[in-house]
Amino acid sequence: GEDVEQSLFLSVREGDSSVINCTYTDSSSTYLYWYKQEPGAGLQLLTYIFSNMDMKQDQRLTVLLNKKDKHLSLRIADTQTGDSAIYFCAESIRGNTPLVFGKGTRLSVIA
Amino acid sequence: DGGITQSPKYLFRKEGQNVTLSCEQNLNHDAMYWYRQDPGQGLRLIYYSQIVNDFQKGDIAEGYSVSREKKESFPLTVTSAQKNPTAFYLCASSPGDRETQYFGPGTRLLVL
Numbered sequence: 001g002e003d004v005e006q007s008l009f010l011s012v013r014e015g016d017s018s019v020i021n022c023t024y025t026d027s028s029s030t031y032l033y034w035y036k037q038e039p040g041a042g043l044q045l046l047t048y049i050f051s052n053m054d055m056k057q058d059q060r061l062t063v064l065l066n067k068k069d070k071h072l073s074l075r076i077a078d079t080q081t082g083d084s085a086i087y088f089c090a091e092s093i094r095g096n097t098p099l100v101f102g103k104g105t106r107l108s109v110i111a
Numbered sequence: 112d113g114g115i116t117q118s119p120k121y122l123f124r125k126e127g128q129n130v131t132l133s134c135e136q137n138l139n140h141d142a143m144y145w146y147r148q149d150p151g152q153g154l155r156l157i158y159y160s161q162i163v164n165d166f167q168k169g170d171i172a173e174g175y176s177v178s179r180e181k182k183e184s185f186p187l188t189v190t191s192a193q194k195n196p197t198a199f200y201l202c203a204s205s206p207g208d209r210e211t212q213y214f215g216p217g218t219r220l221l222v223l
Binding site: 042099101 | 115117144152153156159169201210211212214215217
């Protein structure tokens with residue numbers, strides 16, 4: 001099937017690193033995405049990685065891609081209370097179809 | 112400012128009533144999408160359009176209708192046939208299909 005799987009909840013202490021994990025299904029995915037959704041708002045594109053890359057870093061965000069295991073992760077360094085949100089993983093699959101989204105991981109940051 | 116706008120922010124529907132949610136983009140994107148999000152749930156695709164005057168059903172199209180008469184606009188009508196319409200509705204657009212999607216701020220629909 002075309003499922004993108006994520007754990008539903010993650011809780012971390014302020015200042016620690018957060019790691020949000022995602023597994024996807026299509027080995028021919030070209031791009032994989034991370035979106036952030038704050039309460040009552042739309043989704044905000046955080047970062048994306050092309051499938052021929054293993055890692056991408058953007059300030060406090062690090063994306064790791066393991067194509068063999070179809071595993072994607074998002075690491076947030078020095079997590080702040082403002083990082084509390086739902087994080088969605090998404091993949092682009094073959095054919096003329098839209099992105100496939102995971103159900104989202106709710107990150108709670110404890111001060 | 113370029114972006115995607117959705118209106119209204121909150122919408123109330125009475126029993127048996129059709130309501131229309133607006134989505135407009137000035138990003139010159141070809142593709143547009145409608146998603147439904149229920150509390151604690153992920154996104155479910157209702158309809159999408161890859162080009163003007165054409166659209167396809169998503170996973171939960173029953174009880175909804177759309178039109179795409181202009182590139183900038185993709186309104187969603189929630190019909191009386193949708194028996195459980197209370198949800199958060201998100202519109203998105205992308206330069207082309209399978210490409211990065213950009214989201215509007217959402218419309219929350221409530222049933223009176």
